[in-house]
């Protein structure tokens with residue numbers, strides 16, 4: 486790909502989430518300081534950063550569960566602050582969220598959990614909601630009989646899938662996943678990653694995924710953004726991460742665990758050397 490083609494492709498990408506100069510704090514403590522971030526339609530963005538750097542705070546601020554001190558957030562081209570009640574509801578319907586630990590309601594069956602957003606935002610007959618719930622259950626790879634089970638009757642992997650089905654209940658454009666593979670064994674986590682990639686391909690989803698899982702970052706994420714020093718320190722591909730000169734980024738992507746997952750010769754320098762460009 487020549488430079489012209491590359492810049493054309495960048496220009497044509499539709500920005501689904503655009504965060505500008507975002508500052509969030511609690512009392513005297515500033516957690517995010519003038520942070521900028523873009524997410525493009527159809528991509529899976531992996532969001533990483535050391536514990537306590539503010540990954541959840543950012544996600545919760547974007548979802549308007551936390552107030553911000555300054556900055557703008559555009560989602561799907563809309564500035565939430567300038568919308569009326571009805572338009573805000575329409576925008577909310579286009580977002581799906583899978584919170585950490587699944588966060589299903591324990592007193593409700595899987596079917597009822599999936600139908601919660603439908604009840605909140607739509608006025609559909611029961612038979613249609615039942616059909617839609619079954620469709621979502623099938624979509625996330627659960628057996629139909631999971632519909633009548635309670636969360637306590639499900640394995641950790643099944644809970645994640647049920648929670649994903651609920652996040653997809655209203656056919657969202659953009660899905661937020663907070664550590665979706667945490668607590669899963671490596672096989673379960675890999676299967677969940679494959680599911681996310683398949684749903685992105687078939688439904689055209691855009692995915693914002695907070696994760697600590699190097700396997701996920703390597704196998705399904707198109708781009709990675711690293712949170713550090715209260716802002717997005719670096720964003721790009723695995724190759725960009727391997728090249729980036731920061732102690733945390735280096736130890737994360739070049740550390741002992743990473744070396745068994747991420748081929749360390751994927752850096753741009755080694756690619757360029759292989760292609761005789763340097």
Ligand SMILES: Nc1ncnc2c1ncn2[C@@H]1O[C@H](COP(=O)(O)OP(=O)(O)OP(=O)(O)O)[C@@H](O)[C@H]1O
Pocket residue numbers: 511516534535536537538539540541542543
């Ligand atoms: N409601 C709150 N009130 C005060 N401080 C908060 C609040 N929520 C988060 N914080 C603080 O903001 C900082 C960032 O927290 P956050 O949970 O976003 O980190 P994180 O990057 O998601 O961490 P982890 O990877 O461990 O989940 C922490 O110091 C936390 O104590």
